[in-house]
Amino acid sequence: MHTVSADQTTFAFRPDAEPALGVRPGEIVRFATSSEPIERVFAAGADWVQAIDTCAINAITGPIFIEGVMPGDAVSVEVLAIDPLDWAWNAAIPGFGLLDGLMSEPLLERLPIRAGEVIVSERVRIPLRPMIGCLGLAPAQGETSTLSPAMPWAGNYDLTQIAPGATILFSAQVPGGLFSLGDLHAAMGEHEATFVAIECAGTATVRLDVRPGLTLEAPRIETADRVYVIALDQCGDYGAARLQAARLLFELLTREVGLTPREAYILISARGDLTLGGPAGTIVVGSVPFLTTGSRSRFDR
Missing domain, CATH: 2.60.120.580 (Acetamidase/Formamidase-like domains)
Structure with missing residues (x-):
């Protein structure tokens, strides 16, 4: 170390x-x-x-x-x-x-x-x-x-x-x-x-x-239970940051996890959370239960 x-x-x-x-x-x-x-x-x-x-x-x-x-x-x-x-x-x-x-x-x-x-x-x-x-x-x-x-x-x-x-x-x-x-x-x-x-x-x-090769538009946090995206708006618009957070979750689920748009939409409706980040910027954190790629997933957390 x-x-x-x-x-x-x-x-x-x-x-x-x-x-x-x-x-x-x-x-x-x-x-x-x-x-x-x-x-x-x-x-x-x-x-x-x-x-x-x-x-x-x-x-x-x-x-x-x-x-x-x-x-x-x-x-x-x-x-x-x-x-x-x-x-x-x-x-x-x-x-x-x-x-x-x-x-x-x-x-x-x-x-x-x-x-x-x-x-x-x-x-x-x-x-x-x-x-x-x-x-x-x-x-x-x-x-x-x-x-x-x-x-x-x-x-x-x-x-x-x-x-x-x-x-x-x-x-x-x-x-x-x-x-x-x-x-x-x-x-x-x-x-x-x-x-x-x-x-x-x-x-x-x-x-x-x-x-290698993983380019992220915004930072991401992974825990044992959930995955979080950190949306930032440099113009001070929390509405824009909320839109960005929801979009980042949708893109993560469809592009990286492999869900269909329908599956991702309904999952975000049911288990997607949007919360405020710290006060040193316009920060909105979006999250969904942690998930892996594959043909079947459960979202019971």
């Missing part, structure tokens, strides 16, 4: 970034993520709101060069483990989130993690449900933000499904893919309504592999 330290940190996905490591397909990498950006904010004391630099707050570790990956291939990222440190943090930041203005004053707080729980108070303890907020590959040119907007090859998706047991697929834009990850969460509700999760640093262990 390879390890990448939190010293290998950046704040954008870039095609010209120097790889922190090169690996062969199928190898396992443990990424350590940095708490240094939020430590700087805590160190500012009462002036912490002014100390937030949105261009240097959402750190990622990497990138990793994966041998043999070329544009037009898909990189698969199997999440094996996420291990937070023994503390996390939460904040009510003026101007952010759906509860903005409802708090009497800004909030920035460290939260201890003990025995698998985030300790909020004596009566509120939150079970750990760790996930990766930001991950992906380098763009073909320019750079992609680690905050917003999310793009088809990388971004701050903030999806609870990106957790141990899931495999995420991205379409490579450059040789080697150049994969990075960061923004670990100890727990988060769907859509990250406050724009802040129970944020943490720690380690994430993943297996990096390649699916």
Whole structure:
């Protein structure tokens, strides 16, 4: 197993970034993520709101060069483990989130993690449900933000499904893919309504592999139960993102699984889900029960 330290940190996905490591397909990498950006904010004391630099707050570790990956291939990222440190943090930041203005004053707080729980108070303890907020590959040119907007090859998706047991697929834009990850969460509700999760640093262990010739319009998540497509609209139109998510599911079922249009339509009617993704972009996630190619399939999950 390879390890990448939190010293290998950046704040954008870039095609010209120097790889922190090169690996062969199928190898396992443990990424350590940095708490240094939020430590700087805590160190500012009462002036912490002014100390937030949105261009240097959402750190990622990497990138990793994966041998043999070329544009037009898909990189698969199997999440094996996420291990937070023994503390996390939460904040009510003026101007952010759906509860903005409802708090009497800004909030920035460290939260201890003990025995698998985030300790909020004596009566509120939150079970750990760790996930990766930001991950992906380098763009073909320019750079992609680690905050917003999310793009088809990388971004701050903030999806609870990106957790141990899931495999995420991205379409490579450059040789080697150049994969990075960061923004670990100890727990988060769907859509990250406050724009802040129970944020943490720690380690994430993943297996990096390649699916040659699989070109994806949008990222995909595979779990034991369901397959998810991540639809993105760069114009801020949730209606367009919903249409894209439904179309991506239909095309997956008909082109890759081999269902007839009639079968796919009825399956999506019965078992297709559309949900909002994270707030750092116009993200809609579509999903259907996980299925395999073949003449017969059951959809009872």
